[in-house]
Amino acid sequence: MTEIHELKVPARVGVLGGGRMGAGIAHAFLLAGAQVLVVERDELSAQAARERVERDLAKSLERGTFDGNLDELTERLSLSLSYADFSDRQLVVEAVPENWDLKVSALRAVEEELDESAWLASNTSSLSIDGLAESLKRPAHFIGLHFFNPVPASQLVEVVQSKHSSDELKTLARTWVEGLGKTPVVVNDAPGFASSRLGVAIALEAIRMVEEGVASPEDIDNAMVLGYKFPIGPLALTDVVGLDVRLGIAEYLESQLGERFAPPQLMRDMVARGELGRKSGRGFYDYS
Numbered sequence: 549m550t551e552i553h554e555l556k557v558p559a560r561v562g563v564l565g566g567g568r569m570g571a572g573i574a575h576a577f578l579l580a581g582a583q584v585l586v587v588e589r590d591e592l593s594a595q596a597a598r599e600r601v602e603r604d605l606a607k608s609l610e611r612g613t614f615d616g617n618l619d620e621l622t623e624r625l626s627l628s629l630s631y632a633d634f635s636d637r638q639l640v641v642e643a644v645p646e647n648w649d650l651k652v653s654a655l656r657a658v659e660e661e662l663d664e665s666a667w668l669a670s671n672t673s674s675l676s677i678d679g680l681a682e683s684l685k686r687p688a689h690f691i692g693l694h695f696f697n698p699v700p701a702s703q704l705v706e707v708v709q710s711k712h713s714s715d716e717l718k719t720l721a722r723t724w725v726e727g728l729g730k731t732p733v734v735v736n737d738a739p740g741f742a743s744s745r746l747g748v749a750i751a752l753e754a755i756r757m758v759e760e761g762v763a764s765p766e767d768i769d770n771a772m773v774l775g776y777k778f779p780i781g782p783l784a785l786t787d788v789v790g791l792d793v794r795l796g797i798a799e800y801l802e803s804q805l806g807e808r809f810a811p812p813q814l815m816r817d818m819v820a821r822g823e824l825g826r827k828s829g830r831g832f833y834d835y836s
Contacts, residue, residue, distance in 0.1 A: 571601045
């Protein structure tokens with residue numbers, strides 16, 4: 549087994565949740581040399597998670613972004629339905645849906661299984677890291693690691709420090725992100741952190757412009773891509789993230805920061821119609 553001191557990431561990593569984000573996080577740690585355990589809620593979800601991770605690994609090898617053996621990588625990936633299997637993990641990253649009660653219950657359940665020396669992180673994109681830490685028995689061992697979708701292509705991880713995070717963990721978290729070949733952006737806990745707060749603010753204004761008939765989604769996105777050098781327009785990015793996900797973040801930010809984050813009615817209507825973006829086949833653009 550590879551020892552932790554030979555890596556810039558922990559040798560044994562757990563990921564709770566194997567959806568798009570969880571699978572991407574697992575992919576990143578596998579490429580960095582870790583043994584990765586993904587825990588899912590049932591057999592069907594676990595199989596889907598394995599397929600997502602293996603597909604991302606194969607694409608990385610095809611693109612030449614990693615020079616290795618696919619069989620060797622997949623041998624270091626394991627799936628489970630039991631939180632108890634996290635007992636030997638040195639780090640577990642929670643990647644369940646963006647719901648406060650679900651996050652708290654999941655993090656508490658994972659913490660119960662971990663060794664007292666192990667670290668715990670949340671991939672939340674907006675929920676309070678201080679608040680989540682205060683729901684745990686060992687808040688000093690908890691931090692936010694906010695990965696971006698799609699994880700394999702993104703070069704950024706937001707390291708969100710709570711007021712309880714130990715100095716050792718703050719240093720380790722930056723080292724882990726660099727070990728993944730990504731760049732850490734360090735922020736102190738605040739509603740929406742830095743990335744979600746700014747990203748959602750821009751997206752909400754772009755949606756209001758569509759709602760008011762100012763311009764088409766294509767022209768709004770082109771204005772930001774060509775005029776401001778955004779790699780992707782705010783509406784196209786909203787389709788990638790998911791309108792339902794961004795609606796939830798906007799509602800949370802409105803509750804914490806006020807009316808300027810109130811979701812436009814167009815956004816609510818699109819979510820109600822099931823127009824969630826790429827994952828549903830239609831959002832501001834048609835992917836069918």
